[in-house]
Amino acid sequence: MGEKLSELGVSRLIGADIEAEAQTACERDRPGVYDAYYVADLCQMDDSLEKDLRDWQIDCLTCIAALGFSDIPTEALVNAFNLVQPGGWTTFNIKETFLQESDIRVSRASSRICFLPTS
Numbered sequence: 001m002g003e004k005l006s007e008l009g010v011s012r013l014i015g016a017d018i019e020a021e022a023q024t025a026c027e028r029d030r031p032g033v034y035d036a037y038y039v040a041d042l043c044q045m046d047d048s049l050e051k052d053l054r055d056w057q058i059d060c061l062t063c064i065a066a067l068g069f070s071d072i073p074t075e076a077l078v079n080a081f082n083l084v085q086p087g088g089w090t091t092f093n094i095k096e097t098f099l100q101e102s103d104i105r106v107s108r109a110s111s112r113i114c115f116l117p118t119s
Helices: 004-008 020-029 047-055 074-081
Strands: 014-017 034-039 060-063 089-092
Touching: 004 074, 020 034, 020 089, 060 074
Parallel strands: 014 034, 060 089
Antiparallel strands: none
16 A cells, blocks of 8 residues: 555655564565554554654554454554544545445545445
8 A cells, every 4th residue: 555655646654563574574565665664552552652653743544454354453543543633534445345335425424534345
């Protein structure tokens, strides 16, 4: 995902994962794409990590392939969401089979959240 965002002109990219293997794979397969990569448990952020992440002034959070299989605890997603600046964006994907047809809609009240199922 970082590679695609970089190609689209996103100027700063940071990554985060609880598994060190994710950082290793990112550095091996996509060197130079991310400005920083954090290996951390976002359920248990200490003050130093939270300050460091807030200093990035995050205006977009992208969560890829982590929702729906209990891969990311709710608390970690909420903590990450709370790092996004007011007016920022949050994007994520989930398997199409997790949704019913009635779930796929965008209302004025939730115009910042769009459900775009992927196959």
